Amino acid sequence: xxxxxxxxxxxxxxxxxxxxxxxxxxxxxxxxxxxxxxxxxxxxxxxxxxxxxxxxxxxxxxxxxxxxxxxxxxxxxxxxxxxxxxxxxxxxxxxxxxxxxxxxxxxxxxxxxxxxxxxxxxxxxxxxxxxxxxxxxxxxxxxxxxxxxxxxxxxxxxxxxxxxxxxxxxxxxxxxxxxxxxxxxxxxxxxxxxxxxxxxxxxxxxxxxxxxxxxxxxxxxxxxxxxxxxxxxxxxxxxxxxxxxxxxxxxxxxxxxxxxxxxxxxxxxxxxxxxxxxxxxxxxxxxxxxxxxxxxxxxxxxxxxxxxxxxxxxxxxxxxxxxxxxxxxxxxxxxxxxxxxxxxxxxxxxxxxxxxxxxx
Numbered sequence: 414x415x416x417x418x419x420x421x422x423x424x425x426x427x428x429x430x431x432x433x434x435x436x437x438x439x440x441x442x443x444x445x446x447x448x449x450x451x452x453x454x455x456x457x458x459x460x461x462x463x464x465x466x467x468x469x470x471x472x473x474x475x476x477x478x479x480x481x482x483x484x485x486x487x488x489x490x491x492x493x494x495x496x497x498x499x500x501x502x503x504x505x506x507x508x509x510x511x512x513x514x515x516x517x518x519x520x521x522x523x524x525x526x527x528x529x530x531x532x533x534x535x536x537x538x539x540x541x542x543x544x545x546x547x548x549x550x551x552x553x554x555x556x557x558x559x560x561x562x563x564x565x566x567x568x569x570x571x572x573x574x575x576x577x578x579x580x581x582x583x584x585x586x587x588x589x590x591x592x593x594x595x596x597x598x599x600x601x602x603x604x605x606x607x608x609x610x611x612x613x614x615x616x617x618x619x620x621x622x623x624x625x626x627x628x629x630x631x632x633x634x635x636x637x638x639x640x641x642x643x644x645x646x647x648x649x650x651x652x653x654x655x656x657x658x659x660x661x662x663x664x665x666x667x668x669x670x671x672x673x674x675x676x677x678x679x680x681x682x683x684x685x686x687x688x689x690x691x692x693x694x695x696x697x698x699x700x701x702x703x704x705x706x707x708x709x710x711x712x713x714x715x716x717x718x719x720x721x722x723x724x725x726x727x728x729x730x731x732x733x734x735x736x737x738x739x740x741x742x743x744x745x746x747x748x749x750x751x752x753x754x755x756x757x758x759x760x761x762x763x764x765x766x767x768x769x770x771x772x773x
Contacts, residue, residue, distance in 0.1 A: 414467055414468065414469050415467070415468040416457075416465050416466075416467050416468075417465055417466040417467070417468065417475070417681070418456075418457075418465055419465075419682060421454045421455070424453060424454050424456075424682065424683075424706075425451075425454060426484065427482070427484035427485060427682055427706050428450060428451075428453065428484075428485055428705055428706050428709060429485070430484070430485055430486040430489075432486060435485065435486055435489060438713075439709075445720075445768060445769045445770045446719050446720075446769065448768055449462075449705070449719065449765060449768045449769055450705040450708070450709065451705070452705065452768070453682075453683055453704055453705035453706065456683050456684075462761065462764060462765060462768075463683050463684065463704055463705065464683065464684040464700075465683060465684065466680075466681065466682075466683065466684055466685075466688065467684075467698070469694075469695070469698075472691055472692065473690075473691060473695050474679065474688065474689030474690055474691050474695060475681060475688075475689070477691055478679075478689060478691075480678065480679055480681065480689075482681040482682065483677070483678040483679075483680075483681075484682075484706065485706055485709050485710060488676060488677065488678075488710045489710075489713065491676050493608075493609070493676070494675065494676025494714075495583070495584075495608075495611060495674065495675065495676060496675070496714050497537055497583045497714065497715060500581060501581060501582060501583045502537055502538060502581070502583055503537065503538045503539070503540055503579070503581050503582055503583060504530060504534060504537055504538070504539045504540070504582075504583055504584055504585075504586070504671060505539075505540055505541075505542055505578070505579060505582050505584070505585040505586070506523075506526070506527060506530070506539065506540070506541050506542070506585075506586055506587075506588060506667075507541075507542045507544075507545065507574060507577060507585060507586070507587045507588070508523055508541065508544045508545070508587075508588055508589070509544075509545055509546075509547065509550060509565075509570065509587050509588065509589040509591070509614070510546060510547045510565075510589050510590060510591050510647060510650075511590065511647075511650065511652050512590055512652060513590075513652045513654075513655060519655075521748050521750075522655045522660070523541065525660060525750055526588070526660075526663060526664065526667060527539050527540075527541055528729055529664045529667075529668075529726075529729050530664075530667060530668065530671070531725075532722070532725035532726045532728070532729045533664075533668045533722075533726065534668075534671065534711070534715065535715065535717040535721060535722035535725050536715045536716060536717040536722075537583065537715060542577060542579075542585075546644070546647070547565060547591065547644055547647045548644035548647070550565075550569065550570055550573040551569065551573065552565050552566050552569035552570050552573065553565070553566040553569050553641060554566065554639075554641070554644075554646075554647075555594065555597075556633055556637065556638070556639065557592065557594070557600070557601065559600060560592075560601075560624075560625075560629075560632065561632045561633050561634075561635060562592050562618070562629070562631045562632055562633065563591055563592065563631070563633065563646065563647065563650060564591070564592040564593060564594045564601065565589070565591050565592075565593060565594075566593075566594060566595075566596075567593050567594070567595045567602060567604075567605040567614055568595065568596075568605075570587055570589075570593075570614045571587075571605065571606075571607055571610075571612055571613075571614060573587075574586075574587050574612045574614065575607075575610060575612055578610075578611070578612065582611065583611065583674070584611035584612065584613070584671065584674040585611065585612050585613075586612070586613045586614065586615070586667070586670060586671060586674075587612075587613070587614035587615075588614070588615060588616075588617065588663075588667065589614070589615075589616050589617070589618070590616070590617055590618055590652040590653065591616060591618055591647070591650070592616055592618040592619065592631075593605070593614070593615070593616045593618075601619070603615055603616060603619065603666065603690075604616065604666070604670055606670060606673055606674070608673060608674060608676070611674055613670050613671070613673070613674065615666055615667070615670050617653070617659065617662065617663045617666065618631070618653070619693060620653070620658075620659055620662040620663065620666075620693070621653035621654075621659070622658065623653075624653075630651040631650070631651040655751070656751060657751035657752060657753040657754040657755070658754050660750075660751055660752075660754070661701070661754040661755060662696065662697070664701070665686060665696065665699065665701055666696070668686060669686050669687060669699075672686070672687050672703075672707070672711070675710070675711060675714045676710075676714075677707055677710050677711065680704060680706070680707050682704055682706050682707075683704035683705070683706070684698075684699070684700055684704065685699065685700065685702075685703055685704035685706075685707050686699055686700055686701060686702055686703060686707075687703065687704075687707045700758070700761075701755070701758040702726070702758065702761070702762075719769060720766060720769040720770075723762050723765050723766050723769070724766065726762055727759060727762045727763070727766070730752050730755045730758065730759045730762070731752075731759060732750075
């Protein structure tokens with residue numbers, strides 16, 4: 414295992430910049446906000462809020478995909494990055510295919526995702542578009558020759574999303590429980606995006622703990638060879654059970670991919686939700702939230718108060734739905750949000766709010 418350590422000076426330059434205008438912009442943060450952000454200068458020290466990146470094998474993202482690190486200055490000066498404005502301030506989410514048996518729990522799951530996304534990108538509106546079946550997208554599909562599960566083609570889905578994108582959208586993202594592939598020569602892909610078009614699609618299929626086992630319920634019989642255009646094969650197709658771990662992984666993937674829509678590249682500074690990941694074990698090592706450098710990028714793009722965003726995330730993790738639900742919504746809110754897997758993140762948010770001086 415290799416620990417990626419940066420000097421204090423390197424991290425300070427990545428966060429603040431040596432350019433006078435950006436340093437002046439940084440000085441507008443409150444003393445408490447700067448104290449929080451500068452916790453990142455001492456990663457891994459006892460009691461530190463932030464940790465260094467650890468590379469466990471050559472199959473991890475950083476050794477497999479060498480990239481130029483993006484500091485705050487290079488993000489801020491990027492002429493191609495997109496920023497929300499009054500006319501484009503809504504994140505749209507398009508569900509594709511089944512998310513489980515039709516009913517309240519499935520509806521509640523996707524609503525939890527929307528609410529989490531709205532807290533994470535605090536200050537923007539997050540809305541669902543009406544759900545669509547795989548058939549409605551008209552996409553190509555196949556049975557994976559190795560894992561024998563159904564897969565749908567990302568390029569076709571992106572074209573479909575482009576035609577569905579509302580005029581007031583900052584971006585549109587498609588989410589599905591069906592596995593994805595980008596072209597015939599690839600085994601699979603977790604997701605694919607067109608940043609210039611503000612579109613992305615990603616799958617939660619491989620976040621099922623049993624996906625890689627021979628007993629995976631989504632494996633089809635080897636003799637089954639569905640014809641292109643015969644979407645009946647998706648009727649009643651397996652979707653993973655809704656668990657706390659699945660919800661955590663879904664929230665993490667969704668916010669990571671939408672983060673790219675703002676022009677935030679893969680993080681190579683500190684342990685961060687914006688780190689790239691090649692496999693599930695690496696994805697699970699990522700924290701749920703940003704490092705200080707990536708947090709500053711998002712904060713400048715949206716303009717939220719850091720404490721208010723943390724409070725919104727903490728409220729999502731800790732709210733008691735049985736107390737907040739209105740009687741007429743009872744049938745849709747009968748399931749308790751499974752946030753056990755978010756416990757560590759909740760404690761971390763409390764510590765952040767203590768530094769910020771905000772009541773948590």
